[in-house]
Amino acid sequence: MINKVVESAVQALADVPDGATILIGGFGSAGLPTHLTDALIVRGARELTIVNNNAGNGEHGLAALMKAGCVRKIVCSFPRQADSWVFDELWRAGKIELELVPQGNLAERIRAAGAGIAAFFTATGYGTELARGKETRRIGGRDYVLEYPIHGDYALVAAETGDRWGNLSYRMTARNFGPIMCMAARIAVAQVHEIVELGGIHPEHVVTPGIFVKRLVHVERVRYKPTAARGEEQ
Amino acid sequence: MIARHSRDQMARHVARDIPEGAYVNLGIGMPTLVANHIPPEREIVLQSENGLLGMGPAPAAGLEDYDLINAGKQPVTALPGASFFHHADSFAMMRGGHLDICVLGAFQVAVNGDLANWHTGAPEAIPAVGGAMDLASGAKEVYVMMEHLTKQGKSKIVERCTYPLTGLGCVTRVYTDLATIHIRPEGLFAGDLSKGLTLEELERISGVRIGALGP
Numbered sequence: 001m002i003n004k005v006v007e008s009a010v011q012a013l014a015d016v017p018d019g020a021t022i023l024i025g026g027f028g029s030a031g032l033p034t035h036l037t038d039a040l041i042v043r044g045a046r047e048l049t050i051v052n053n054n055a056g057n058g059e060h061g062l063a064a065l066m067k068a069g070c071v072r073k074i075v076c077s078f079p080r081q082a083d084s085w086v087f088d089e090l091w092r093a094g095k096i097e098l099e100l101v102p103q104g105n106l107a108e109r110i111r112a113a114g115a116g117i118a119a120f121f122t123a124t125g126y127g128t129e130l131a132r133g134k135e136t137r138r139i140g141g142r143d144y145v146l147e148y149p150i151h152g153d154y155a156l157v158a159a160e161t162g163d164r165w166g167n168l169s170y171r172m173t174a175r176n177f178g179p180i181m182c183m184a185a186r187i188a189v190a191q192v193h194e195i196v197e198l199g200g201i202h203p204e205h206v207v208t209p210g211i212f213v214k215r216l217v218h219v220e221r222v223r224y225k226p227t228a229a230r231g232e233e234q
Numbered sequence: 235m236i237a238r239h240s241r242d243q244m245a246r247h248v249a250r251d252i253p254e255g256a257y258v259n260l261g262i263g264m265p266t267l268v269a270n271h272i273p274p275e276r277e278i279v280l281q282s283e284n285g286l287l288g289m290g291p292a293p294a295a296g297l298e299d300y301d302l303i304n305a306g307k308q309p310v311t312a313l314p315g316a317s318f319f320h321h322a323d324s325f326a327m328m329r330g331g332h333l334d335i336c337v338l339g340a341f342q343v344a345v346n347g348d349l350a351n352w353h354t355g356a357p358e359a360i361p362a363v364g365g366a367m368d369l370a371s372g373a374k375e376v377y378v379m380m381e382h383l384t385k386q387g388k389s390k391i392v393e394r395c396t397y398p399l400t401g402l403g404c405v406t407r408v409y410t411d412l413a414t415i416h417i418r419p420e421g422l423f424a425g426d427l428s429k430g431l432t433l434e435e436l437e438r439i440s441g442v443r444i445g446a447l448g449p
Contacts, residue, residue: 027284027321028307029300053321080360081307091360100361103283104325104368111322123371124329127402129353130363172318173285174301179320207320224300226307 004166004215005195009039012189012215016040016154019072021049023110023152023181024062028054028081029226031174033158033191034061035219040156041065047072051110051150053103053177055079055087057226066090075150077103083226102130105147107180113149114183114212121146155185159208159216162192163199166213167206175207182212190216237429238411244379246271247409247426248337251377252278256334257327259283259369262306264379265337281333283365285324288316305365328365328372336373338366340380340405342395345442347405347417349378350397363400370401382410382439389440391415391422412436416447423447 006012013036016022022040026032040048041064048071055076056063063086065071074096079087090096101109102124112120121144125131135146157178159168168190170178182188190208195218239247241264249271252258259281260266269291272278280289282304289304290311298309312318327333340351349370353361370376380390391408408415413436414426424436425447437444 028303030284030303030307031301078362078364080362088360092358098360100363102363102367103321103365104329104372107321107325108329122329125367126371127399128367129398130367170318172299172302172312173282175318175320176285177321180322226300 003164004210004213005164006215006217009035009191009217009219010042012036012217013039013043013154016043016045018045019047020045020153021051021151023150023155023177023185024050024052025155025157025176025178025181026052026054026061027173027176029057029061029224031158031170031176031178032061033156034222035191035217036156036189037061037065041068041070044070046070049073049075051075051106051152053077053106054081055084055098057081057083059086063087066096071096073097073099075099075101075106077101077106100130106150107177109147109150110177110184111180113151114180117149119146119148150184152181152185153187155181155188157181157188157190159190159192161194161196161201162190162213162216163196163201163210165198166190166210166216167201168192168208168213168216169201169205170207179208182208187214188212189214191219192216193219193221236412236431239426239428241267242271244409244411247414248377248379249273251407252335254278257281257287257332259328259333259336259373261336261338261366261369263339265339266306268337268379281324281327282310283324285319285321286310286312286316287319287327288313290316325365325368328368331372331374333369333373335375335377336369337377337379338369340378340390341397342390342392343378343380343405343408343417344392344395345417345422347403348395349376349400349405350395351400353398355398366400370404375406376401376404378405378408380408380410382412389442391440391442393442412439415444421445
């Protein structure tokens with residue numbers, strides 16, 4: 001019998017090694033798998049490369065992971081926010097590396113990794129600093145930049161409902177990077193608010209088919225409240 | 235004495251020019267004001283980059299749900315007919331040329347339509363790009379909404395951008411507190427001049443050639 005459900009978030013991440021590349025879902029706090037990021041702190045893996053849209057908010061979730069000293073490098077599109085002080089201080093102190101990626105390139109590079117695409121040409125970023133040094137090609141009269149996939153050793157995502165085969169459905173804009181990150185990682189781990197029997201998610205409503213998911217864990221829903229910026233305008 | 239357009243007036247100018255049926259992405263900051271000025275009888279679909287088409291206004295106090303947010307990470311609502319989708323699909327809407335109009339803020343716009351809006355280039359500044367480059371290269375029309383002058387009084391419409399570029403030759407229209415400027419292959423053309431401002435004065439302030447927009 002296939003059963004991808006594991007007892008706890010800590011157990012789900014017990015084999016994460018130092019230096020792993022970890023794709024973490026979420027856009028700001030929507031879809032951020034905070035139970036899993038907390039479990040990663042418990043696991044204590046170091047020198048991690050983290051891929052997320054942002055670079056942490058307040059002192060929870062991804063920010064807590066950075067504050068705990070687990071992260072060597074972050075790949076993201078929008079690090080600077082009113083409440084990103086943990087990242088800001090690490091970056092200014094030279095303690096964390098940043099690879100800034102246009103958001104659509106971030107998404108498409110992750111999708112490409114999941115779909116077995118070796119590289120792709122995109123118009124985004126052509127002629128800008130973020131494409132400096134990259135291969136370009138003119139195709140059909142338009143200029144494109146060559147971009148490579150982003151593979152993950154692990155993906156940590158937050159979904160709404162899952163079953164023991166790993167099928168997932170999401171909740172509103174918390175879906176964001178979840179589906180593509182599950183595809184792009186060797187081991188995708190989902191935290192879900194509800195685990196249902198097989199068939200409990202209607203096949204028409206499965207967003208991430210179980211083949212892309214290795215482990216899932218049930219977690220309690222945490223009602224998110226935004227953190228106030230520290231002495232800055234929101 | 236020049237009576238500058240208020241931010242709401244600028245937003246009204248943008249809203250006036252968005253046609254029925256358009257799929258539109260409004261950037262964070264000033265462009266979000268545009269949503270308040272779209273006439274109720276005109277059906278326009280707002281896209282939010284984080285995976286929502288058919289975005290509605292902010293919810294009533296107490297009904298905020300942080301699983302339903304906009305690009306600025308503020309709580310919003312989903313209108314009847316709305317859809318949710320993952321990030322690669324969301325950016326395919328931009329990159330695949332499906333989005334009709336995006337409205338962005340800017341540091342500088344050049345006469346050739348070059349856009350600079352993601353980074354000042356200052357070594358201390360932490361760069362953040364988000365979806366700006368995807369919108370700049372992918373949306374069918376890129377409109378910019380910005381103050382005409384910097385705090386130091388320098389024109390943000392320039393011959394050549396000095397800040398790092400977001401996109402090349404992408405901007406077709408700029409809505410400022412002084413005028414609305416159309417960028418065309420044959421040059422810049424201004425309408426919506428603020429009260430008391432002449433075209434000659436606008437040209438002098440901007441430091442670039444600007445013609446009058448025909449009726």
